[in-house]
Amino acid sequence: xxxxxxxxxxxxxxxxxxxxxxxxxxxxxxxxxxxxxxxxxxxxxxxxxxxxxxxxxxxxxxxxxxxxxxxxxxxxxxxxxxxxxxxxxxxxxxxxxxxxxxxxxxxxxxxxx
Amino acid sequence: xxxxxxxxxxxxxxxxxxxxxxxxxxxxxxxxxxxxxxxxxxxxxxxxxxxxxxxxxxxxxxxxxxxxxxxxxxxxxxxxxxxxxxxxxxxxxxxxxxxxxxxxxxxxxxx
Numbered sequence: 001x002x003x004x005x006x007x008x009x010x011x012x013x014x015x016x017x018x019x020x021x022x023x024x025x026x027x028x029x030x031x032x033x034x035x036x037x038x039x040x041x042x043x044x045x046x047x048x049x050x051x052x053x054x055x056x057x058x059x060x061x062x063x064x065x066x067x068x069x070x071x072x073x074x075x076x077x078x079x080x081x082x083x084x085x086x087x088x089x090x091x092x093x094x095x096x097x098x099x100x101x102x103x104x105x106x107x108x109x110x111x112x113x
Numbered sequence: 114x115x116x117x118x119x120x121x122x123x124x125x126x127x128x129x130x131x132x133x134x135x136x137x138x139x140x141x142x143x144x145x146x147x148x149x150x151x152x153x154x155x156x157x158x159x160x161x162x163x164x165x166x167x168x169x170x171x172x173x174x175x176x177x178x179x180x181x182x183x184x185x186x187x188x189x190x191x192x193x194x195x196x197x198x199x200x201x202x203x204x205x206x207x208x209x210x211x212x213x214x215x216x217x218x219x220x221x222x223x224x
Contacts, residue, residue, distance in 0.1 A: 004155075031210060041198065043156065043214040055209045090155060097210040099144050099163070104155035 023091030032074035117215035141206030
């Protein structure tokens with residue numbers, strides 16, 4: 001199936017740990033994004049890559065580090081997890097960077113104990 | 114800066130019509146998106162308006178008035194499966210397809 005797929009779907013871990021979330025899209029898009037959706041359901045952009053280059057870097061703690069090995073993949077590594085990091089993280093992709101619809105993955109539900 | 118306002122919650126009856134409003138303030142307008150998000154699922158793209166007027170897509174239509182900074186999503190012949198959050202979003206005026214989302218409107222459809 002053509003889609004944006006994220007792994008894992010659920011992530012439960014303890015404060016202070018380091019974890020990674022992976023994202024892959026097979027839609028042939030050249031732009032990928034990471035969003036955070038908190039408990040109030042606000043969806044906020046964190047990062048975006050276009051053809052493996054970082055183009056959006058919001059005010060996010062530097063414990064969060066995205067990596068794009070190629071334009072079909074965008075991973076998110078989080079160091080020293082904190083309670084406030086508990087949220088749903090969505091990966092998305094689009095073709096181009098000008099007013100294009102974004103296609104979202106199913107989300108990774110991160111819970112910090 | 115950019116700001117988006119939507120009602121927090123709405124309820125409607127199966128088979129009815131509902132209009133979900135969105136007002137926005139942006140320094141440079143590059144269109145407006147509507148997304149649907151069912152509980153626990155990914156947002157899915159519904160519509161994109163960049164010109165004034167109504168665009169119809171089956172049971173869903175989206176309207177834009179750029180002079181008023183206003184849009185609405187019109188859902189006709191409501192079905193139970195339309196119970197979801199509806200997110201209004203505008204691209205950041207600085208470009209790069211950075212979307213600024215509203216808080217979303219939770220629609221509950223009752224029999």
